[in-house]
Amino acid sequence: MSEGFDSREAFVARFGGVFEHSPWIAARAWDAGLPSDAATADGLHAALVAPFRAASREERLGVLLAHPDLAGRLAVRGELTADSTAEQASAGLDKCTPEEFARFQSLNNAYKARFGFPFILAVRxxxxxxxxxxxxxxxDNDTETEFATATAQVERIALLRLREMLP
Structure with a gap:
């Protein structure tokens, strides 16, 4: 059990959003048994990354697909998660010029057409x-390179989120 979490439900409620819309990762980490350093951001990150990396390609693709476009329609409509909103705002993506916004839309569309998932980057x-x-x-990367890059970026985003949440 992790400090302050005496139940799986409480743990998943607190950390289920660290990987965008993917509480199954926190649930699997809990089920595997949390290490003694899970009260730290780096320790908990390692515990969460393990089931993400062990997941099937389809499950990892699902995590990629759960991420919003950068400076995309969800951001414009205010429909991002609180974490995604803060992350995009920290990079000034909420203040794009019309030209920058158009460029993001063009790149988002080209990227998703090529790879089948959104462009993911830890923008903080x-x-x-x-x-x-x-x-x-x-x-212009090949699909395997980009899948690996995107999953590494998802892991980085999770670490940055945990560092905001824990000491």
Whole structure:
């Protein structure tokens, strides 16, 4: 059991959103038994990453598909999760010029058409220009490289979220 969590339900309620809309990862981490360092962001991250990495490709694809587009329609409509809203705002994606917004839409559409999942990048601390440059650099990758890059970015996002939540 993790500090302060005497039930699976409480643990999943607190950490089920660390991987976007994927509480099954927290549930599997709990079921596997949490390590003694699970009260720290890095320790809990390792416990959560294990079932994510052990999951089938289809399950990991489901996690990728749960992520919103950067500067996309959900953001415009205010329908992102609180974490995604804060992360995108920290990078200034809520302040795109019309030209930047159009570029994001074009890249989002091209990327999803090519790979079948949204472009994922841990944007906290990056500028819009850096995000666009990263986007443009990755859209021509092969599918396996991009799947690996996207899953690594999902893991990074989870770590950053946990560092906000835990000491």
């Amino acid at each position: 601390g990056l500028t819009r220009a850096a995000i666009l440059a990263n986007f443009e650099g990755r859209v």
